Amino acid sequence: MPRRHESDAAQRHTPVLLQRCLDLLAPALESDHPVLIDCTLGMGGHSEGALTRFETLTVIGIDRDPEAIALASARLAPFGDRFRAVHTTYDHVDEVARDASPYGDGTVDAILMDLGVSSLQLDDAGRGFSYSRPAPLDMRMDQSVGTTAQQLLDTADEREITRILRTYGEERFAPRIAAALVRRREAGRPVRETADLAELVRESVPAAARRTGGHPAKRTFQALRIAVNAELEVLGRAVPRALNSIRVGGRLVVESYQSLEDRIVKQAIAVGTTTRAPEGLPFVPDDAAPYLAAVTHGAEKADDDELASNPRSAPVRLRAAIRLRPAADAPAPEPERAADPGPRRSRPTGTDRTSKTTRGRRKR
Numbered sequence: 001m002p003r004r005h006e007s008d009a010a011q012r013h014t015p016v017l018l019q020r021c022l023d024l025l026a027p028a029l030e031s032d033h034p035v036l037i038d039c040t041l042g043m044g045g046h047s048e049g050a051l052t053r054f055e056t057l058t059v060i061g062i063d064r065d066p067e068a069i070a071l072a073s074a075r076l077a078p079f080g081d082r083f084r085a086v087h088t089t090y091d092h093v094d095e096v097a098r099d100a101s102p103y104g105d106g107t108v109d110a111i112l113m114d115l116g117v118s119s120l121q122l123d124d125a126g127r128g129f130s131y132s133r134p135a136p137l138d139m140r141m142d143q144s145v146g147t148t149a150q151q152l153l154d155t156a157d158e159r160e161i162t163r164i165l166r167t168y169g170e171e172r173f174a175p176r177i178a179a180a181l182v183r184r185r186e187a188g189r190p191v192r193e194t195a196d197l198a199e200l201v202r203e204s205v206p207a208a209a210r211r212t213g214g215h216p217a218k219r220t221f222q223a224l225r226i227a228v229n230a231e232l233e234v235l236g237r238a239v240p241r242a243l244n245s246i247r248v249g250g251r252l253v254v255e256s257y258q259s260l261e262d263r264i265v266k267q268a269i270a271v272g273t274t275t276r277a278p279e280g281l282p283f284v285p286d287d288a289a290p291y292l293a294a295v296t297h298g299a300e301k302a303d304d305d306e307l308a309s310n311p312r313s314a315p316v317r318l319r320a321a322i323r324l325r326p327a328a329d330a331p332a333p334e335p336e337r338a339a340d341p342g343p344r345r346s347r348p349t350g351t352d353r354t355s356k357t358t359r360g361r362r363k364r
């Protein structure tokens with residue numbers, strides 16, 4: 001059963017752009033017994049909205065966070081076997097779709113992704129996601145596997161920390177922050193918790209930069225979280241797999257919260273909406289025709305009403321696409337190499353980051 005603060009969080013949590021997401025999914029959910037995969041179940045807000053609005057819908061909810069799985073499963077229990085949860089990372093969406101396909105061909109009607117961290121994770125003092133809550137530097141979305149932010153900061157070399165902060169946090173002062181972290185480590189006083197790290201970042205950036213753009217540690221925390229969870233690498237695999245797991249006429253809807261995520265989604269949709277016919281041909285051969293159509297014009301943002309009622313929606317970028325040709329004929333390509341090579345270490349630790357994929361599954 002969820003702890004009390006978790007159920008409170010579920011009540012407080014307002015899913016971002018819920019009605020717009022449901023409107024975008026709706027045309028794909030008109031069959032008799034449609035199936036939706038919610039790749040980012042979280043507290044179950046979007047899933048609950050979908051199950052309520054589409055009365056014959058089945059939802060399969062994926063999350064890598066066991067707490068989210070437990071909380072959402074309890075919340076959605078009143079829907080009986082119309083909902084089931086799968087504990088895994090969303091790059092396994094194709095396997096989940098194979099199990100759940102009502103068409104017997106591995107496809108479902110629609111897939112939803114609401115990326116990033118949930119307010120449950122941010123608000124939970126023990127998780128270490130937030131610079132404003134004192135906690136150990138963990139930041140793993142699944143605390144049963146993988147390397148913590150603390151382990152990363154204890155072992156990555158200065159160049160690697162700079163790369164992580166610059167690439168995933170778009171942090172201008174990445175070299176200064178990385179140098180300060182390594183100095184502390186070499187002096188035998190490594191940062192040990194969130195408040196300590198937030199203060200080190202504040203001290204490392206020039207005074208003028210501390211006065212603009214929110215808390216100076218915001219970008220460092222985002223960068224470490226992305227690295228710890230290999231978020232971009234997993235997303236880079238997941239988007240084409242999701243696009244290959246929807247039937248013709250099926251829809252993918254994705255909400256991103258920062259530019260690195262949105263770029264991956266935008267590029268995958270752009271590949272599918274572009275004809276591959278050589279320029280100058282008088283007609284487009286069938287096998288070169290686009291296999292996707294964009295449903296949103298570019299990325300949609302939250303409007304004033306949404307912003308007023310749900311401040312978390314401020315950074316959202318919403319994109320949606322519909323499949324025009326079967327994935328068997330026109331598969332969305334996976335990235336050729338990993339988008340995220342993972343952190344380089346200054347000394348061996350015996351921990352293998354790549355061997356701990358979360359594969360445990362919970363099924364009803």
Ligand SMILES: C[S@@+](CC[C@H](N)C(=O)[O-])C[C@H]1O[C@@H](n2cnc3c(N)ncnc32)[C@H](O)[C@@H]1O
Pocket residue numbers: 013014015016039040041042043044045046047062063064065068088089090091114115116117118119141234235
């Ligand atoms: C923004 S929250 C989703 C909130 C949800 N839409 C709701 O209405 O309650 C994102 C969720 O995605 C999960 N998540 C993030 N990356 C994931 C991944 N690679 N695989 C599976 N789940 C992931 C997080 O654990 C978190 O619970």
